[in-house]
Amino acid sequence: MRATSSSQPCAITLHMAIIEAEFENGVLRPVRHLALRPGERVGIVVVRRPDPARWDLARLSAQSGDEDQKLAQEGLADWAAALDREDRR
16 A cells, blocks of 8 residues: 555555466466466465365354353454554554
8 A cells, every 4th residue: 555645545456357266286277368478476365165064054063162152252352452452553
């Protein structure tokens, strides 16, 4: 981000596109041609597709106990307090 003349932050996005790719042997390969120059460097944000086996909520909730719930609630309060402290700076 950079500051404008009025000191308001702004972000400039030159070009963003959603590209589907396959990961194989340590390399991400786009499934379609990209209009890039040889050697051009790009930024990548990787978003994994949901895997129903990993996010089976019934299975996950059956495995968690009261202790997990208590830890999650205690951690949430600490996290909220840390955000409040940052906002006051």
